[in-house]
Structure formats: structure tokens, C-alpha cells
Amino acid sequence: MITIVAGTNRPLSKTIEVAHFYQHLLQRHQATSQILDLADLPDDFVFSALYNNVGQNDSFNALHDVMAGSEKFVFVVPEYNNSFPGVLKAFIDGMSYPSVLTNKKCALVGISDGVQGNSLGLSHFTDVLNYLGMNVLAQKVRIPFMQKNFVDGAIKDDFINKLIDEQAGLLLEF
Numbered sequence: 001m002i003t004i005v006a007g008t009n010r011p012l013s014k015t016i017e018v019a020h021f022y023q024h025l026l027q028r029h030q031a032t033s034q035i036l037d038l039a040d041l042p043d044d045f046v047f048s049a050l051y052n053n054v055g056q057n058d059s060f061n062a063l064h065d066v067m068a069g070s071e072k073f074v075f076v077v078p079e080y081n082n083s084f085p086g087v088l089k090a091f092i093d094g095m096s097y098p099s100v101l102t103n104k105k106c107a108l109v110g111i112s113d114g115v116q117g118n119s120l121g122l123s124h125f126t127d128v129l130n131y132l133g134m135n136v137l138a139q140k141v142r143i144p145f146m147q148k149n150f151v152d153g154a155i156k157d158d159f160i161n162k163l164i165d166e167q168a169g170l171l172l173e174f
């Protein structure tokens, strides 16, 4: 199973819209997927599900089990203060150790309102995932200037559309 992780818990995020776009893209490639939205994290998970509380929060455990049961991932990662969101790191820190991500495969999509499309944040996040033994697809897609490039659930830029379609194909072969 491919799991698309919407990498923020911000309500009504653009990230979840891009996650749905990616799910439709994978459907066009004849691949089924599911979405894991970090907005579904329990409010208190940082205090109730990490460290010596691992395994004690049923709502968090359900999300953990989705990660554990998936072989491939797409992470949609918004740029927050020139990096990836802290809640995404806290979520990853809550995975059991040795990591449920080891030897698995993923593709990364960065999004931002500014010019960078979370370029640096994707690098930061790649370092974290590589540390855990996850294989990150080399073709990373960046969607900068989201307000003009992503409208009504669709990517408006032809070149970005081409890149993300190629990425989906490569992830399936990966």
C-alpha cells in the first residue's frame, strides 16, 4: 500500500489538497493509495504518545499502524519557516524504534507560498528519513508560489505537472 502523508496538522491546509491531488494522480497510474492527514493526530500526542508513553495513545497508535503497514510513501511537505513542519518531526519521532520506515521507499513533494517550494525543507527531511534507513526517490517535486500554481485542486503549471507525473511513475517502479 502507498500512503500519502499530509505533512502538517494545520486545519484546512493546502497540504491536504495536494495530497488528494496526488491520490488522483496515482489513480491515473492505476495505483491505489490512502491518505494519512497529520490533522488527525490527537491534540496531546506530544505528551501522551512519545518517549516513555510509546504505545499508550490509541489514536496515535492507529496512525502509527498505518505507517507500519505501508511499503511506499508520498510525503507532501509544506515550507514552514524555511524547513519542514515541526509536527511532522514529532510524528516521525513517535514511530517505534527500530523505525517502521527502515528499508521502505518514498517520494517527496515540497510546497510553499514563496519562491523555494520548500527546497531546503525537503533536504532537511531527506536527512531525517535517510538516518532512519528510508530510501528517498531522487526526483523531488517542488511547487512554489502555491497561490498561482495550485488552484481548485489542480496544478496550473505545465512543467510542474510533467515533473509530478514523472515522479509518480518513478515511485511505482522504485
Ligand SMILES: Cc1cc2nc3c(=O)[nH]c(=O)nc-3n(C[C@H](O)[C@H](O)[C@H](O)COP(=O)(O)O)c2cc1C
Residues within 6 Å of the ligand: 008, 010, 012, 013, 014, 015, 016, 078, 079, 080, 081, 082, 083, 111, 112, 113, 114, 115, 116, 146
Ligand atoms: C507556520 C508557517 C510558516 C510558513 N513559512 C513559510 C516560509 O518560510 N516560506 C514560504 O514560502 N511559505 C511559508 N508558509 C506558507 C506555506 O508554505 C504555504 O501556505 C503552503 O503552500 C501550504 O501550507 P499549508 O499546508 O499550511 O496550507 C508558512 C506557513 C505557515 C503556517
